[in-house]
Amino acid sequence: MPTTLDREVRATRATKTPLNRSQITGFWGAWAGWTLDGMDSFIYALVLAPALTELLPRSGYEATPANVGLAGSILFALFLVGWGLSFIWGPLADRFGRTKVLAATIFTFAIFTGLAATAHTVWELGIYRFLAGVGIGGEWALAGTYVAEAWPEDRRKMGAGYLQTGYYAGFFLAAALNYTIGATFGWRAMFLVGLFPVVVSIMVLLRVKETDKWERAETVHPHVKHESSLKTIFNAQYRKRTIVAAVLLTVAIIGLWAGAVYEPSAVVQLATKAGMDKHDAARMASIATGLLSIGTIIGCLALPPMAEKIGRRKTLAVYFVGMAASIALAFGWAFYLPNGLVPFIALLVVLGFFGGNFALFSLWLPEQFETRVRATAFAFCTSIGRFFGAIVNFGIGAMVLHMKTLGVPIAITAVAFLIGLAVIPLAPETKGQELPN
Structure with missing residues (x-):
């Protein structure tokens, strides 16, 4: 029969540390920014065909399906390069704090997304998407770092899962806007909607206080304040985990972006x-x-509870296997069926579920680095994969043009997840460990 002490222990475990007003406001600011980030990212995929159909002739090119596909791949690759350069936000956040730099990333991608609505040529659109990518890429790293540091230890893991839902809520929002505004007013109106995140950046800047962990790190380590955080994540202590995390994120980016963007x-x-x-x-x-x-x-x-039960590495392996199978089946099989629309969409739901693997990185990356370099490490690891993603995207565009088909080139990207499965054992298992100071 349970004793009074047993009941008290279970009650304590069942009761989560309450969130204060700043933590709640900060989370919703980060979540809203990440949601609008996802919306902005996917707007391009949804308006790709109509935008390029209008802009290619103005740029001196015929708007054939092949040219639209090739130009779309080039512009998306430029966007990924801009996203890759967003690692600059990490050292800034480690130096000056999370909240102000987070607001700056949101402001940047919102402004240049709005300006994309004014593009008169393909080249103008490419420049605006490149600069929007610089802002978008920094938002995830800083939002993930903020939630990990601001939320109590017993809530931060689930907080990572909650945060990551924002990006895909943005996909849903972009789809809803395209179904209504895009279908009625055209692609330029879709880009104008991207100006809305400016409001979020102002709210984050004015209402959210800096995380206690960052402020304590500034007090405890004043002698390292001016050291290069980018250099630190490649010292003997962090070099291996930085490289491994960057490789795993590269795999995730190549696979998910190939499937989601061309979907x-x-x-x-x-x-x-x-x-x-x-x-x-x-x-x-x-x-x-x-x-x-x-x-x-x-x-x-579903991911954070699984990661707490079976560990970070096994959870990522499950999600990688699911991604490889769903991409291969959706684009390599269902896409070529005589009546493939329904099975293809059904497989997209499965692909989407395992695409939730990005939530693991929001949970796992902050656990691998101390506070004074956490934002830098997060930004670098999430950004470097975009450069390789850009290269792969060029390759996919070339394959689509050469093979005259969309399915097989995308299906081939499933191979990236097999590489990821081989790399996972090299990553540190942090299950049960608290966030390092």
Whole structure:
């Protein structure tokens, strides 16, 4: 029979540390920024065809399907390069604090997303997307760092899962906006909606106080304040985990971005083959994106409890296997079926669930680095993969142009997850460990 002490211990374990007003406000500011970040990222995929169909002739090129596909790949690669350069925000956040720099990243991607609505040529659109990428890429690292440091130890792991749902809620929001605003007012109106995050950046800047962990680190380590945090993450203590984390994130970025970015185009092709007109096919792409987003949100919420039960490495392995299988089946099998629209969309939901693997990095990366270099490490590891993602994206574009098909080139990216499975054992297992100071 349970004793009074047993009941008190269980009650204590069941009661989570309450969040104060600043922690709640900070989380919603970070979540909203990450949501609008996801919305901004996916707006481009949704408006790719109509935007390039209009801008290519103005830039001196014929708007053929092949040219639209190639130009889309080049512009998305430029976006990823800008995203890769966003590692500059990490050292700034370790030097000057999380909240102000987080607000600056949101402000940057919002302004240049809005300016994309004014583009008159493909080159102007490419420049605006590149600069928006610089801002977008920094948001995840700083939002993840902020939540990890600001939330109590017994809540921060689930907080990582909650935070990551924002990005895919942004996918859902982009799909809903494309279904309504985009379908009615066109692609320029979609980019103008991206100005809204400016409001979020102002709220974050004015209402959220700096994390206690960062302030304590500034007090405890004043002698290292001016040391290069980027240099520190490659010293003997951190070099291996920095490289391994960067490789694993590269794998995740290559696989998920290939599937998610080309998903609307694939759905449009399948819907057209099923007899839908251009308007209905575009709406079907929005519905499919919404379902993909719902699947990913569920995957993000399921991940932290799994990571606490079986560990970080085994959890990532499960999600990587799921990603490899769903990408290969969706683009390598369902895409080529005579009536492949329904099975393709069903597999997109599965792909979305395992795409929640990014939530693990929001949980796992902060556990591997101390406070004074945490934002730098997070920003670097999440950014470096975008450079390789850009290279792969060029390759995918070339393969699509050469093979005259979208499915097989995307399906091949499933191989990246097999490489990731081989690298996972090299990463440190941090299950049960508290966030280092």
